[in-house]
Amino acid sequence: MTAFRLGAAVTDAFPDTLIAVVTATGLRGHEPWPATTAALADLERQLADGVWQPADESDPRIEAWHTAYRSFGTNPRRIRPSVDALGRRFAKKGSLPRINPAVDSYNAVSVRHGLPAGAFDLDHVTGDVDIRPADGSETFTPLGEPGTTEHPRPGEIVYTDATDVLTRHWNHRDAHRTRVTEDSTRVAFVLETLHAARDGHLLKAAAGELQDLLAPHGDRTEVHHLSREQPQVTV
Numbered sequence: 001m002t003a004f005r006l007g008a009a010v011t012d013a014f015p016d017t018l019i020a021v022v023t024a025t026g027l028r029g030h031e032p033w034p035a036t037t038a039a040l041a042d043l044e045r046q047l048a049d050g051v052w053q054p055a056d057e058s059d060p061r062i063e064a065w066h067t068a069y070r071s072f073g074t075n076p077r078r079i080r081p082s083v084d085a086l087g088r089r090f091a092k093k094g095s096l097p098r099i100n101p102a103v104d105s106y107n108a109v110s111v112r113h114g115l116p117a118g119a120f121d122l123d124h125v126t127g128d129v130d131i132r133p134a135d136g137s138e139t140f141t142p143l144g145e146p147g148t149t150e151h152p153r154p155g156e157i158v159y160t161d162a163t164d165v166l167t168r169h170w171n172h173r174d175a176h177r178t179r180v181t182e183d184s185t186r187v188a189f190v191l192e193t194l195h196a197a198r199d200g201h202l203l204k205a206a207a208g209e210l211q212d213l214l215a216p217h218g219d220r221t222e223v224h225h226l227s228r229e230q231p232q233v234t235v
Contacts, residue, residue, distance in 0.1 A: 121180050
């Protein structure tokens with residue numbers, strides 16, 4: 001069992017934070033995921049037809065993350081929130097990346113709803129996961145760069161386990177160690193908003209949509225929520 005904890009320093013600074021933790025066990029990442037394939041194709045078709053565009057930094061959902069990043073010393077136009085970076089690449093290229101079915105699923109949900117998303121292979125997480133400001137002593141190895149070690153700046157919001165940091169700049173980039181691959185069978189996905197009062201319904205709909213994409217390809221899926229009122233869940 002793994003506990004996810006939303007630290008008091010985070011909820012003090014961002015009191016309307018709501019995070020959905022969607023867990024899936026027994027995932028089968030090597031089989032076809034037709035609903036995910038269709039979701040990606042549908043978004044690409046809507047973009048090509050000009051009937052829909054990804055949220056950009058003028059959208060309140062993205063603007064809120066830019067403001068949060070600046071508050072802990074990160075320049076959001078140089079180091080962008082994940083959903084902002086993904087949406088910009090999508091708008092420019094006209095297509096979404098194909099990584100593997102689980103990652104493709106949360107990317108589709110993230111860009112459709114304008115909400116940051118990420119995921120951790122729970123079999124490579126050590127101990128519990130804390131969402132808190134960094135103190136400057138932590139280490140981080142970026143996804144795709146197993147030989148690189150970074151040190152988050154003090155005050156930067158991170159996800160961290162007992163070993164090191166899992167996500168820098170709150171949701172900018174995930175770690176290499178806990179990356180999700182086709183072989184991952186036990187995964188925790190996260191979707192986030194800083195404005196639950198405004199966008200909580202959107203986050204809950206997105207979590208349900210992600211669960212629907214995962215459920216046919218796993219043994220069990222669940223949705224949990226982290227907030228100031230419920231700062232810890234065990235998955």
